[in-house]
Amino acid sequence: MSLNRRKFLTAAAAAASASTLPRMAIGADSIKLGSILDTSGIFDAYGTPMDMAMRLAVNELNAAGGLLGKQVEVVAYDTQSDMALYSQYGQKLTRQDRVDVVHGGILSASREAIRQIMRKSRTLYFYNVLYEGGVCDRNIFINGVTPAQQVEALVPYAMGKSGRTVYILAADYNYGQITARWIQKFVADNGGETVGVDFFPLDVSDFGSTIAKIQSVGPDLVIAPLVGGAHLSFFRQWAAAGMKDRIPLASTTMGVGNEHKVLTPEEGDGIMVAYNYSQELDTPANGAFKEKWSAAYGDSSLIHEIAVSNYQGIMTWGEAVRQAGSLDREAVIATLETGLSIDGPAGRVTVDPKTHHAVLDVHIMEIDGQGMRVVETLPQRQPIDTQAVCDLQANPDDNTQYEIQI
Amino acid sequence: MDLYAVVLVEMLYGVASLVLISAGLAVVFGMIKVINLAHGEFMMMGGYATITAVNLGVNVFVAMLVIAPVAVGLIGLVVERLVIRHLYGRLVDTMLATWGLSLFFIGLVTMVFGNTTTGISTPIPGFAIGDYQVNGYNFFIILVSASLLVVMLSVLKGTRSGLIARGTMQRPDMAAALGYNPDRINMATFFCGSALSGLAGAVLAPLVGLVPTSGGAYIAKAFITVIAGGPSLIAGLLSSASLFGAVNQIFTFAISPVVGEVALLVAAVVLLRVLPKGVTGTFFKGRP
Numbered sequence: 001m002s003l004n005r006r007k008f009l010t011a012a013a014a015a016a017s018a019s020t021l022p023r024m025a026i027g028a029d030s031i032k033l034g035s036i037l038d039t040s041g042i043f044d045a046y047g048t049p050m051d052m053a054m055r056l057a058v059n060e061l062n063a064a065g066g067l068l069g070k071q072v073e074v075v076a077y078d079t080q081s082d083m084a085l086y087s088q089y090g091q092k093l094t095r096q097d098r099v100d101v102v103h104g105g106i107l108s109a110s111r112e113a114i115r116q117i118m119r120k121s122r123t124l125y126f127y128n129v130l131y132e133g134g135v136c137d138r139n140i141f142i143n144g145v146t147p148a149q150q151v152e153a154l155v156p157y158a159m160g161k162s163g164r165t166v167y168i169l170a171a172d173y174n175y176g177q178i179t180a181r182w183i184q185k186f187v188a189d190n191g192g193e194t195v196g197v198d199f200f201p202l203d204v205s206d207f208g209s210t211i212a213k214i215q216s217v218g219p220d221l222v223i224a225p226l227v228g229g230a231h232l233s234f235f236r237q238w239a240a241a242g243m244k245d246r247i248p249l250a251s252t253t254m255g256v257g258n259e260h261k262v263l264t265p266e267e268g269d270g271i272m273v274a275y276n277y278s279q280e281l282d283t284p285a286n287g288a289f290k291e292k293w294s295a296a297y298g299d300s301s302l303i304h305e306i307a308v309s310n311y312q313g314i315m316t317w318g319e320a321v322r323q324a325g326s327l328d329r330e331a332v333i334a335t336l337e338t339g340l341s342i343d344g345p346a347g348r349v350t351v352d353p354k355t356h357h358a359v360l361d362v363h364i365m366e367i368d369g370q371g372m373r374v375v376e377t378l379p380q381r382q383p384i385d386t387q388a389v390c391d392l393q394a395n396p397d398d399n400t401q402y403e404i405q406i
Numbered sequence: 407m408d409l410y411a412v413v414l415v416e417m418l419y420g421v422a423s424l425v426l427i428s429a430g431l432a433v434v435f436g437m438i439k440v441i442n443l444a445h446g447e448f449m450m451m452g453g454y455a456t457i458t459a460v461n462l463g464v465n466v467f468v469a470m471l472v473i474a475p476v477a478v479g480l481i482g483l484v485v486e487r488l489v490i491r492h493l494y495g496r497l498v499d500t501m502l503a504t505w506g507l508s509l510f511f512i513g514l515v516t517m518v519f520g521n522t523t524t525g526i527s528t529p530i531p532g533f534a535i536g537d538y539q540v541n542g543y544n545f546f547i548i549l550v551s552a553s554l555l556v557v558m559l560s561v562l563k564g565t566r567s568g569l570i571a572r573g574t575m576q577r578p579d580m581a582a583a584l585g586y587n588p589d590r591i592n593m594a595t596f597f598c599g600s601a602l603s604g605l606a607g608a609v610l611a612p613l614v615g616l617v618p619t620s621g622g623a624y625i626a627k628a629f630i631t632v633i634a635g636g637p638s639l640i641a642g643l644l645s646s647a648s649l650f651g652a653v654n655q656i657f658t659f660a661i662s663p664v665v666g667e668v669a670l671l672v673a674a675v676v677l678l679r680v681l682p683k684g685v686t687g688t689f690f691k692g693r694p
Contacts, residue, residue, distance in 0.1 A: 045522045172664060200663050203623050205614045208419055208541060209658040209666070212412045215538050229523040230623060232615030236525065240613070241541040242532030262615060264527045 030073040031066070031327060033058060033314070034099035034123075036089050036114065038106055041081025045257045046106050049307035050128070051076065054103060056296055057314035067321045075099055083109050090114035094121035100327050101317055103128060103310065108174060112401070115140060119399065124329050128313035129306045130256060130275075132178040133383065134402040136355065136390035139329075141336060143316060143349055143358035144309045145276050147182040148385035150252050153362045153378045154274035155186040155223070158250040161272070163220025164192040169210065169234065171227040171253075172199035178404060179225040179252055182385065195219050205230040207237045214247070225252040232259055239267040248272065258304045260367045271367045276360050277308040277346035278372035289345035312344035316351065337393075348380065355390045357383035408536030413659055415535070419544040421651030422551035423610065427624045428631040428643055429554055430603030435632055436639045437575045437599075438592050440490055440500045444508035445628055446621025448600050451511060452478045452607025453616045454519060457526050466529045466612075471550075474608030475601040482600020486593050494592060508621065515618040523615040543612060550609050554602070559640050571595055630674045636684020645685040649673060 035054050038047035058072050066072055075097045077089040086105070093099050094117060102118055103126045105111040111127050118125035119139045126141050133146035159166070166187045170176035176199060184194045196217050198210060214222060226234055235254065238244060250272040254260060260268050279290070279300070289311075290300040319342050321327060324335040337353040347361035362381045365372040389402040431445045442448075452474040459469035485507060493500045530542040562568040571591055574581040578588040606624075614620065631650060635642025653673045658666030681688045 041521070198662055201667065204663050204667070205623060206420075206423070207663075208416045208544060209413075209655050210663060212409070212416055212538060212540070213659055215412075216409050229615040229617045229620070232523055232525070233613055236527065236615070237541055237613055240528040240530075240532055240543050242534075242539045246539060259523065259615075262523050262525055267527055 030071050031068070031321075032073050032075055032097060032099040034093040034097060034102040034104070035074060035076040036079060036086065036093065036102060036104035037076070038081040038110075039078045043081040043106055046129075046304075046306060047078075047081075049302045049304055050104075050106070050310040052293075052297055052302065053307040053311040054314060056293060057311045057318075059296070060292070061314075061318045067318055068325065068327065072318075079110065083107075083113055086110045086113040087117060090117040094118065094123045099123065101126065101332075103313055103317070105129065106306070108132060111135075116399075122329055124317075124332060126313040126317055128310040130309065132175045133357075133385040134178075134389060134404055136386070136392065136398045136400050136402060138333065138356065138392050138396050138398070141313070141316070141351065141356045143313050143351075143360070144306065145360065145362060145381075146357065146383045146385050147179040147252065149360070149362055149381045149383055150274045151179065151182045151186050152384070153364055153381065154250055154252065154272065155183060155192075156190050157274075157364045157376065158221055158223065158248065158272045159187070159190055159192055162248040164190075165195045165219045166192055166221045166223060167196040167198075167214050167217060167219035168194060169198050169200065169222065169224045169226060171225060171231060172201050173227075175227065176225050181404070183223050183225070183252075200226065200231065202228050203230050205233040207234045210234075211237060211241050211243060215243075219247065221248050221250065223250045223252070224254070227253055232262065235263055235271070236267055239263075244270065255367065255372055256305045258302070260372065261301070261370050263367075263370070265369050268367045268370065272364070273367065273372065274362050274364045275305050275372075276362060277303075277305050278363060278365050278374055279303055280365075280371045280373055281346065281363065282374070283345075283347070285343060285347070286345045308345050312342065312346065312349050315342050315344060316340065316349060347377075350380070352383060352387070354393055355383055355386045356392060357386050359383070408538050411535050412538045412540055413655070415540055415544060416659070417652050417655045418548050420655040421648050422548040424627065424631050424647035424651045425551040425555065425643055426547065426606040426609060428628045428635075428647065429558070430599045430601075430606060431628045432632045432635065432639055432643050433558075433602060434596060434599035436637070436642075437571065437595050438494065439497060440493070440596070441497060441504065442599070443501055443504040443625065444485075444511060444621075445504075445603055446623070446625035447508045447511040447515075448478050448482065448603035448621075449607030449610070449624055450616065450618065450621040451481060451515065452604030453611035453614075453620065454515060454524075455604065456608040456611045457524055457616065460526050466526065470608040470611070471605070475605040478604025478607070479597045479601030482603075483593065483597050485600075486596040490596060491589065491592065512618045512621070519618065521618060523617050525615050526612050528612040547609060550605075554605075555640060555644060562639065567594075627670075630671070634674055634677050634684055636681070636686035636688075638686035638690055641690040642684060642686040645690070646677075649677070649685075 037051050039051045058074050062071050079085040101124045105127050108131055130144035168180050168183050170180040187194050254273055293300045320332050320335045324331040336351045341350040350359040352359050359380050359382055362378045363374045364376040365374050385404050434440050434442045455474040455477040456469045459473045460466050489503050528543040532539050532542050574588050574591045582588050631646050635646040650670050654666045654670040657669035
């Protein structure tokens, strides 16, 4: 076939008009759920279980008859732990695949890479990861714990078990910096004193001098929001110096990617943490979830905090679509803003209408024999850090990530 | 008083760990002029060899001091035969080839061991200096580094093979004319360099959480130490490691770990500006 100019122009015009067709919601035979996660590369320890949880949740929705009488179809992209791929695949999901909702993003950098793409294309976006708080955007729903939810619970407990002087060791980027400020606030609120704060670049793996410095200050408690493989060395070196039995240790990140299974029991036992989920959570909902996971994937050892967050995020969206009876973005947001709740493996999760963050249970835990033993459950904690700066009811056009001033 | 003792131990440890992570690179770069960008990955594989051996029930010291160096040395031997030997004398090409190798090894280890953090705990308990607890393993690292330097010095200065290696390093054509095969000598040197990298990775493994990309954390420090050290192998290694290790630890202790890392780099920049040929390009000339 020869392609002359006229034929080419006709074809090009047809293609152009097809791509500008409005989204065909009516008549489409399935609902498209976009997922964008790092399932390979250095963050795959976080992303792979999240992907598994996402597929588990979608299979469950479909087994129950789907949503609005249609099956949910997964469109998933692996961003290979490369932040540049997030905007590329984010564009693809919204423009080419025209998905009805996007769940995904792991690091805060990846969330910020796609958040504006979702907002501009009016695609509902769920970010299901524990993070530093402060995002205020009507198009996004976030159901991981924020520092205030964790720290507010963890600090009084840890200080109660140790004493009133606290030394903070944090990762040197926005998560660590912001979390360290929250720790300082709650230490002061509980009548304590922060006697030292040190920040560490993500590739620092030698903590010898720091351990000596901590001893020269002599705090009652060390709180460590440290992130990643290199920082795991701190916990190991702390135990190797024999400090573990002298000064108690708490963390806001230890175990999110199942790091506590890498440390030996001698190194990890006794570290105090606070999260939404633990594999050791002794509830019927968690037991049933672990059984479902094992039936699908063989064993349940990979489940972690943010995999469960991802599962709960998808279930929250599914419930909202069901109640709204529509896939329309405004209708789903309005339904979510009624303060919709679901009961997930980690307990009840409620959407906070003011911030689009989640009200959820926080469990105080101690690491014990490579597991997380639940010590105390604090039901239905509000995301007070983000609530202090963000009100989407009063100001629905807000589109900022606030830095929290304390 | 106890605090000064503790800081001194930490400084010695800082110097010792720099010596350890740079020794393999110093041998390969200093003696056969190959820029081994896969040095960090050789160390990483040393760590994985140790962890695998320990998990199979081998004594941790045997795994660190024997199995890991031999295993990584053998990998180095294969790499030398397949890739490096074609590239002697082509400095930039060795960089490119070994960079490719480093990506290959990261991929391979990820496929075999998965992309998760692994590790073993330190085999030596901590103990007290006065009121302070210190990591007993630091002394082991200081001991290993010191023995390493003594062994390297006595091999290079005191044995016939050391003499041949040094001769080949200076004039390969003359060594060949005297009946020594430079090809064989380069192969043996690369084996030793790889084994030293494996040893370093193995000995440091209990202190860190190991991932397939761990090598990247060492490579910059190793290069800075070797280049600032200058042409003499051992004198250069020891002088630049002492300087950088001390600077890093003093600033880490006095201010913060971030400043400690910055101070190390600033010291390196200033040093190379003042002594462009490295410490031993100006002082201690002619030492091995």
